[in-house]
Amino acid sequence: MFDFRSYAAAASVEDAVRLLAEKPNAVIMAGGSDVLIKMRSRDMSQVDVVSIYGLDELRGIRLEPNGDIRIGSLTSFSHIEHDETVNRLIPVLSQAAGTVGGPQIRNIGTIGGNTCNGVTSADTASTCFALDAIIELTGSEGVRHVPIVGFYLRAGKVDIRPTEIQTAVIIPRDSYENCFGHYQKYAMRNAMDIATLNCSVNVRLNADGAIERARIAYGVAGPVPMRAGSAEAAVCGMPAGEDAAHIFADAAIRDINPRDSWRASKAFRIHIAHELAVRGLTESMRRAGATI
Ligand SMILES: Cc1cc2nc3c(=O)[nH]c(=O)nc-3n(C[C@H](O)[C@H](O)[C@H](O)COP(=O)(O)OP(=O)(O)OC[C@H]3O[C@@H](n4cnc5c(N)ncnc54)[C@H](O)[C@@H]3O)c2cc1C
Numbered sequence: 001m002f003d004f005r006s007y008a009a010a011a012s013v014e015d016a017v018r019l020l021a022e023k024p025n026a027v028i029m030a031g032g033s034d035v036l037i038k039m040r041s042r043d044m045s046q047v048d049v050v051s052i053y054g055l056d057e058l059r060g061i062r063l064e065p066n067g068d069i070r071i072g073s074l075t076s077f078s079h080i081e082h083d084e085t086v087n088r089l090i091p092v093l094s095q096a097a098g099t100v101g102g103p104q105i106r107n108i109g110t111i112g113g114n115t116c117n118g119v120t121s122a123d124t125a126s127t128c129f130a131l132d133a134i135i136e137l138t139g140s141e142g143v144r145h146v147p148i149v150g151f152y153l154r155a156g157k158v159d160i161r162p163t164e165i166q167t168a169v170i171i172p173r174d175s176y177e178n179c180f181g182h183y184q185k186y187a188m189r190n191a192m193d194i195a196t197l198n199c200s201v202n203v204r205l206n207a208d209g210a211i212e213r214a215r216i217a218y219g220v221a222g223p224v225p226m227r228a229g230s231a232e233a234a235v236c237g238m239p240a241g242e243d244a245a246h247i248f249a250d251a252a253i254r255d256i257n258p259r260d261s262w263r264a265s266k267a268f269r270i271h272i273a274h275e276l277a278v279r280g281l282t283e284s285m286r287r288a289g290a291t292i
Contacts, residue, residue, distance in 0.1 A: 002039040007051065008050050011054070016055070017139055017140050017165070019050045026048040027044065030074055030110045033105055055074060058075075061085050067177065068173050069089060069090065070169075073136075076108065092130075095183040097123070100123045120221075132215075134172060135147075135151045137164045138164065138167045141161075141163075154224065179215075180202060180285075181202030182201050183201075186198065196263050197220045197273055198218065198219040199216065214232050214236065216231050216281070218252075221273055228252040228253075233251075234247050234248060234251040241285075244281065245279075245281045245292075253274050256273055
């Protein structure tokens with residue numbers, strides 16, 4: 001039923017690195033919600049599998065002494081959705097994790113798998129982009145930290161070197177402190193659907209109620225998740241309000257390059273991207289205390 005050649009369960013991160021060094025073409029498996037589907041449909045066949053799912057050291061969320069939030073790569077969507085630290089400091093990530101698949105997928109699927117599969121529609125990826133997440137990778141050469149924007153190389157391809165596994169997703173303190181965000185997934189139905197487009201926004205207002213900093217990232221607006229830098233620059237220093245939301249959205253759609261697919265046309269995705277930017281910034285500003 002599942003077409004694989006060999007299966008090894010790593011006993012530790014070091015063991016995983018050793019197993020990957022022994023079998024350089026092995027497929028890493030975390031929750032398996034992408035990998036097992038491919039093996040069953042024979043999109044992947046006769047592969048060597050290295051499972052890291054048993055590595056509890058890669059599970060859980062920790063607030064570091066410097067204020068960074070460390071999310072172990074095997075942390076499930078359900079865990080992220082309900083985690084106290086996430087809900088207190090970065091509730092926008094809880095919102096994103098809560099939109100993935102159905103309950104079973106949220107229990108088995110991991111943030112590591114969601115960011116390592118390189119897929120543009122991945123629900124947590126755009127929020128990780130908007131929060132300037134740092135990807136931690138561990139391999140035979142040691143530990144590397146890569147900004148998420150550089151981690152995605154092209155559709156389906158991320159910067160993981162042979163023998164490396166992703167060990168954590170780190171949300172730096174400066175990227176979330178005093179920021180308020182909103183995640184939106186546009187899909188054809190509410191449950192168990194892949195995003196036609198998704199959009200994560202966060203904003204920090206200054207003491208005068210002006211926008212000190214706004215961030216926006218999309219999924220399915222290009223081959224990989226992406227930020228819309230023109231939108232972020234356009235509203236910097238503007239008073240929070242409706243005008244800012246519209247200027248933000250007008251600039252955002254200049255940065256994106258969605259495609260036509262069976263799910264939606266390019267024109268429709270651009271239309272949705274504009275609307276989600278307006279709503280995303282408006283709701284983020286409200287959450288930050290602005291009256292709009
Ligand atoms: C029915 C169904 C519904 C779904 N709905 C959604 C949805 O709504 N939104 C969404 O975003 N996704 C959805 N998915 C896709 C999938 O559940 C997610 O992408 C999930 O995050 C994958 O995590 P996983 O742990 O199961 O990854 P796996 O399947 O184990 O791995 C996925 C990929 O990442 C690599 N990988 C995983 N972990 C690591 C690591 N720590 N280090 C290095 N490489 C690693 C694997 O080698 C593989 O290439 C759905 C899947 C199914 C089957």
